[in-house]
Amino acid sequence: SGGAPHCTCLDHRIRKTTCKHILFVLMRALGLRKEELLNGVEWAVVESAAGEDGLFAVDAEYDVDDDAGNVVERPKKRRKVTAVAREVKQRPVDGEESCPICCCDFGENSQAPLVFCRFSCGKSLHLACFKKMAAFQRRARAPLLCVYCRHPWD
Template structure:
């Protein structure tokens, strides 16, 4: 999952945040963190707790009381005061997003250390800011192009932004221009280099059959005539 946008709202006494989250198949869901956290994904709409809210609380906001289903205004203030800052749009285009190289860090392709620091490296400008050996990345990009696949970050799988900025970050303006798919959501799977088909390998077979009968695309995970 990926966080595409964060917007702080509410009041000083009771702050809230609305986030756009790209799910595992690229559908973009809206998660709101307020007194009663909510998400507009199908699972949450049925009254269930969903993984998108949990992702926001744990990964994005770094909340320690992520297990709660409701929050007091004082708890919301504490969560947002300790959460990572929201990066301004202008800051997204500068090298401040680049992560520093630590002694134990390794390249995700060759798994070797960065012996020369930032020299001879590139980094993900689209999302995660992680560093990669330039030579390794060039080979990675070439292999992706040979297979007609989009060039993505080896870490976070976001579409790669070249040095000239030719591949842009997924922005709210871009989302507004996208059409709604058959499930009722904007989908950015192609931008992130991920599949639009959900992985049902860990789902109970009864649930998969039920979703297939409702018209869901379950691919090869359901055989209507197994015998």
């Protein structure tokens, strides 16, 4: 419904700060860069909201050049894909784990069918969530990657 992003977590409701959930959606789901988020927000506040788990370290494209203090673009790493992909087994699903797409615990809806990353990490997600994500990626003409490890899905 427009306006500023809103979250129902305690951090956002009580402290009125930008929580890690909002940052996750803005950066990982929508693909915004740090520089695009800094519209009037101090970076230290944004970084502290992300926590120490390195939310921004996962896919950072920019570094600060220590010598001159300039922001420089980090070259993107190329992924090597082998000709023959070896399948991995599905990792056991812990009842407290949640789907990375809908954020619902797997234990809450244990009847929902799951799919898993067959060629890299073996982690699971809901089949319905995967289908929605795959349709979105197809429309965007983007490669279909595992949401956990970013390995090509097929």
